[in-house]
Amino acid sequence: MENGGAALAAWNFAPNDALLGLTVLSVRGVLGRVRPGMVEGSDAGARPVVPLGHGGPSAFPCFRTAPEAVDAVAGALRSGEHNSYAACIGLEPARRSISQSLSRDLPYELSSDDVYLTSGCAQAIEVVCSALARHGANILLPRPGYLFYEARAVFNNMEARYFDLVPERGWEVDLDGLQGLADGNTVAMVIVNPGNPCGNVYTYEHLGKIAEMARKLGIFVIADEVYAHLTFGEKFVPMGVFGSVAPVLTLGSISKRWVVPGWRLGWIVTNDPNGVFHKTKVVDSIKSYLDISSDPPTFVQGAIPQLIKNTKQEFFNKTVEVLRQTADICWEKLKGVSCTTCPSRPEGSMFVMVKLDLSCLKDIKDDMDFCCRLAKEELVVVLPGCAVGYKNWLRITFTVAPSSLEDGLDRLKSFCLRHSKRK
Numbered sequence: 001m002e003n004g005g006a007a008l009a010a011w012n013f014a015p016n017d018a019l020l021g022l023t024v025l026s027v028r029g030v031l032g033r034v035r036p037g038m039v040e041g042s043d044a045g046a047r048p049v050v051p052l053g054h055g056g057p058s059a060f061p062c063f064r065t066a067p068e069a070v071d072a073v074a075g076a077l078r079s080g081e082h083n084s085y086a087a088c089i090g091l092e093p094a095r096r097s098i099s100q101s102l103s104r105d106l107p108y109e110l111s112s113d114d115v116y117l118t119s120g121c122a123q124a125i126e127v128v129c130s131a132l133a134r135h136g137a138n139i140l141l142p143r144p145g146y147l148f149y150e151a152r153a154v155f156n157n158m159e160a161r162y163f164d165l166v167p168e169r170g171w172e173v174d175l176d177g178l179q180g181l182a183d184g185n186t187v188a189m190v191i192v193n194p195g196n197p198c199g200n201v202y203t204y205e206h207l208g209k210i211a212e213m214a215r216k217l218g219i220f221v222i223a224d225e226v227y228a229h230l231t232f233g234e235k236f237v238p239m240g241v242f243g244s245v246a247p248v249l250t251l252g253s254i255s256k257r258w259v260v261p262g263w264r265l266g267w268i269v270t271n272d273p274n275g276v277f278h279k280t281k282v283v284d285s286i287k288s289y290l291d292i293s294s295d296p297p298t299f300v301q302g303a304i305p306q307l308i309k310n311t312k313q314e315f316f317n318k319t320v321e322v323l324r325q326t327a328d329i330c331w332e333k334l335k336g337v338s339c340t341t342c343p344s345r346p347e348g349s350m351f352v353m354v355k356l357d358l359s360c361l362k363d364i365k366d367d368m369d370f371c372c373r374l375a376k377e378e379l380v381v382v383l384p385g386c387a388v389g390y391k392n393w394l395r396i397t398f399t400v401a402p403s404s405l406e407d408g409l410d411r412l413k414s415f416c417l418r419h420s421k422r423k
């Protein structure tokens with residue numbers, strides 16, 4: 001017998017099965033399956049890997065954060081005032097400055113009591129899904145979408161139901177379809193605006209219709225606005241504008257706008273002038289969950305007032321200008337890529353969705369196969385649509401230096417040509 005003859009011990013522990021199935025639901029998990037085929041050349045002149053699959057800003061120098069943001073964090077650290085635990089909902093000055101900055105775009109004033117700090121927007125999603133998951137509840141999620149919602153809902157035993165986004169209408173919500181999904185156990189719907197993975201930016205009118213529908217169904221809206229203000233087409237309107245029609249929980253963070261996803265600071269904001277979240281005790285449930293979770297680092301919380309106050313408008317303008325340029329490169333270059341179509345020009349965020357025409361490709365099984373072969377043959381990483389709930393599409397990230405993006409898309413083009421049935 002193995003182990004020197006000892007009988008295999010009978011351990012009482014086993015993995016949590018609910019977690020073993022979840023890796024398929026993460027972008028990181030899927031990218032982990034795409035990348036291993038790549039063999040990088042080590043000789044000088046070897047082609048570099050072009051990363052077009054990542055979920056946020058990249059390490060390219062054109063996406064560096066503002067020096068004022070770095071100074072704010074360094075100052076908070078040096079002050080020696082932020083070495084303790086913070087209150088579980090976050091430091092008051094940070095919550096106040098976030099409420100003031102968000103209020104600028106709203107028809108009413110938020111107070112610091114409307115703001116709860118979290119470790120990035122990801123923890124905000126975790127908190128909200130946990131706070132809502134009562135027995136039998138279901139939640140309406142967009143397809144394609146950001147699968148972290150599904151993972152957090154499912155892990156909390158909450159049923160996820162999917163409404164469609166319509167590619168031909170700028171990825172607007174299919175409101176009739178949405179209505180058909182809801183029942184008395186539906187608690188909320190999620191929108192991601194500006195959108196990941198679609199690059200959509202919703203109009204004032206469309207957001208108004210979403211609010212009316214939520215009111216009719218008796219549900220509230222979770223508005224993931226982690227890409228707020230990162231728009232270069234349609235102007236960004238926060239969902240909170242319609243908070244008096246239906247209550248809105250706005251989720252956000254500094255990760256994307258300040259291009260610092262590693263700093264781990266996000267928020268949940270109640271946009272609810274009628275106080276529905278208090279009456280229904282949803283806020284109590286959020287606070288209780290925050291009581292039993294870990295907080296964002298206190299010195300990052302301490303830096304927030306200066307970070308918001310001192311970051312210059314030019315920094316935001318510059319980021320948006322680069323995104324406008326790289327989104328344009330995508331839109332123009334993708335027109336020349338055979339066996340693909342791009343139904344909607346991106347107007348915000350960092351992504352565009354591209355449809356694969358498998359009938360035109362001679363030896364590609366599906367989106368996963370496409371991405372694995374592309375990585376292997378061209379050293380270009382793109383995300384297969386299955387990682388955003390949309391089989392046989394691709395998500396391309398354009399937070400990449402313009403020259404690398406052009407290089408990557410040229411390689412995508414020659415890959416498609418090489419595998420195309422028509423030449």
Ligand SMILES: *Cc1c(COP(=O)(O)O)cnc(C)c1O
Nearest residue numbers: 120121122146196226253255261
């Ligand atoms: C990146 C992203 C998040 C997570 O943001 P963090 O602040 O980095 O946790 C949440 N939602 C969407 C749609 C995202 O793209």
